[in-house]
Amino acid sequence: MDSGHTAWMLTASALVFFMTPGLAFFYGGLVRVKSLVNTIMLSFMTICVVTIVWTLWGYSLAYGPNVTGSPLIEGFIGNLSVLGLEGIRWEPLDSEGSFGGGGVDVLFQMMFAIITPALITGAFVERFKFSTYLIFTIIWITVVYAPVAHWVWGGGWIGADGAGALDFAGGIVIHITAGAAAVAAALLVGKRTNPGLQPNNVPYVILGAAILWFGWFGFNGGSALLADGYAVNAMLVTQISAATAATTWGLIGLFTTGKISGVGVATGAIAGLAAVTPAAGSVNPLGALAIGLGAGAICYFAVELIHRTNLDDALDVFAVHGIGGLWGCIAAGIFAVESIAGDGIKGLIQTGSFEQVWIQAYTAITVLIYTFVITYVILFVLDKIPGLGLRVSESSENQGLDLVEHGEQAEVNDGAN
Amino acid sequence: MIKIEAIFRPERVNAVTDSLVAAGVTGFHYQNITGQGQQQGVEVITGRGSQTATRSAVSKTLLVTIVSNDKKDKVVDAIISSTRTGGIGDGKIFISEVSDIIRVRTGETGEEAI
Numbered sequence: 282m283d284s285g286h287t288a289w290m291l292t293a294s295a296l297v298f299f300m301t302p303g304l305a306f307f308y309g310g311l312v313r314v315k316s317l318v319n320t321i322m323l324s325f326m327t328i329c330v331v332t333i334v335w336t337l338w339g340y341s342l343a344y345g346p347n348v349t350g351s352p353l354i355e356g357f358i359g360n361l362s363v364l365g366l367e368g369i370r371w372e373p374l375d376s377e378g379s380f381g382g383g384g385v386d387v388l389f390q391m392m393f394a395i396i397t398p399a400l401i402t403g404a405f406v407e408r409f410k411f412s413t414y415l416i417f418t419i420i421w422i423t424v425v426y427a428p429v430a431h432w433v434w435g436g437g438w439i440g441a442d443g444a445g446a447l448d449f450a451g452g453i454v455i456h457i458t459a460g461a462a463a464v465a466a467a468l469l470v471g472k473r474t475n476p477g478l479q480p481n482n483v484p485y486v487i488l489g490a491a492i493l494w495f496g497w498f499g500f501n502g503g504s505a506l507l508a509d510g511y512a513v514n515a516m517l518v519t520q521i522s523a524a525t526a527a528t529t530w531g532l533i534g535l536f537t538t539g540k541i542s543g544v545g546v547a548t549g550a551i552a553g554l555a556a557v558t559p560a561a562g563s564v565n566p567l568g569a570l571a572i573g574l575g576a577g578a579i580c581y582f583a584v585e586l587i588h589r590t591n592l593d594d595a596l597d598v599f600a601v602h603g604i605g606g607l608w609g610c611i612a613a614g615i616f617a618v619e620s621i622a623g624d625g626i627k628g629l630i631q632t633g634s635f636e637q638v639w640i641q642a643y644t645a646i647t648v649l650i651y652t653f654v655i656t657y658v659i660l661f662v663l664d665k666i667p668g669l670g671l672r673v674s675e676s677s678e679n680q681g682l683d684l685v686e687h688g689e690q691a692e693v694n695d696g697a698n
Numbered sequence: 699m700i701k702i703e704a705i706f707r708p709e710r711v712n713a714v715t716d717s718l719v720a721a722g723v724t725g726f727h728y729q730n731i732t733g734q735g736q737q738q739g740v741e742v743i744t745g746r747g748s749q750t751a752t753r754s755a756v757s758k759t760l761l762v763t764i765v766s767n768d769k770k771d772k773v774v775d776a777i778i779s780s781t782r783t784g785g786i787g788d789g790k791i792f793i794s795e796v797s798d799i800i801r802v803r804t805g806e807t808g809e810e811a812i
Binding site for chain 2: 315684687688
């Protein structure tokens with residue numbers, strides 16, 4: 282075994298884990314203080330519930346060997362051979378020097394499964410019923426996340442063994458699925474009754490974004506799945522894209538409003554991180570600069586555009602993660618260079634051919650549609666089940682979800698303690 | 699000159715301030731308060747276990763404005779129309795006389811200083 286590779290992957294797993302608590306504060310700072318505990322708890326309970334699902338059947342469905350038997354379902358989902366993680370290899374690397382199918386792989390991929398539903402929660406904060414969310418997460422991981430992860434990374438029809446789409450660290454698997462699910466959720470749960478005018482805590486937003494940024498080094502760097510040159514490049518381009526997108530967002534804000542907003546720059550950084558995610562294994566530093574520039578500009582205007590519609594995607598999950606992820610997937614097809622990507626993979630700038638861009642686009646959009654439809658159906662059914670339902674009552678929404686769902690308050694400063 | 703103090707649901711605050719401006723009120727201040735009326739308190743979890751307590755910690759907003767006597771009905775109507783839901787917890791309005799007002803910048807007093 283190679284202890285260096287193993288040490289890096291264990292570290293990267295912990296880094297990716299820390300993104301979800303970071304996200305909790307990023308989202309928490311953006312809502313109103315009466316639903317702050319609830320917003321943080323949505324992410325925190327996602328960590329707990331998804332870990333259990335992943336252990337029992339999630340990993341097996343996502344990363345187990347392809348189900349066989351019918352050509353219709355081959356490449357669609359993993360089989361049930363490692364239910365409950367029985368029979369997982371504990372030796373970190375296999376004889377070919379890969380972590381695939383071992384305990385390290387289970388741990389690292391678990392953290393990705395955790396953050397994805399947590400990202401969706403930004404669409405429906407301040408009005409979603411907590412118990413329904415927990416049930417939704419269990420179903421969503423099973424029928425959306427696990428199949429899509431299998432398509433891209435588990436030997437399914439999208440990834441290297443299939444169409445050959447480039448999705449290094451989850452532009453499709455994490456950001457496009459989260460963005461598409463966010464639209465379905467926002468549509469079904471409806472608009473907030475009295476949306477707040479300002480975030481309750483801008484420092485939380487910036488701190489949360491910084492924690493996400495920090496964790497993203499594990500997210501992208503770890504997706505090299507070895508401590509090798511891919512990991513070095515992935516971490517470098519991650520940093521470049523995040524910083525460029527944040528700067529771009531800040532400057533567009535400066536030109537349109539006359540001020541550089543802290544929330545705006547933090548959001549820009551997240552857009553740059555989401556966009557570089559699928560491309561981190563195939564683009565060089567200048568490519569990352571272009572991706573960051575594009576992410577900052579495209580996501581800024583996506584946010585503006587969606588705010589003009591009737592869709593109340595409260596914390597802009599679709600505009601930042603859906604659009605950012607989609608841009609990143611396309612950009613991977615544009616800016617991929619063979620010296621980084623290897624295997625003869627070349628993007629539009631090297632070949633002048635749209636072949637890789639087309640592969641990126643149709644796989645990403647297929648996943649977007651699949652996720653939207655399935656998520657819509659899940660939530661539509663949960664809404665009809667007596668005792669569940671998606672939305673709290675209007676009086677509960679007005680009182681704030683902290684007291685209603687948790688019996689707690691984020692801040693008690695009335696002297697009655 | 700009268701002082702109008704209104705207690706109402708916090709989520710109504712933007713509606714109230716908009717209606718006050720529309721009614722010709724030139725200034726007001728408000729703050730978040732907690733307390734208890736007919737709505738009673740709220741149940742909170744007090745520790746790590748299952749202990750709960752009912753606290754008189756219902757969130758409300760207290761708004762204060764000073765207006766001339768002839769605006770009284772208009773302002774009261776504005777507050778009621780923007781806060782009434784018909785349920786317990788809609789709040790209360792207190793009205794009292796103000797003996798004088800002084801604008802610090804100019805030294806004006808009485809109605810001129812409103």
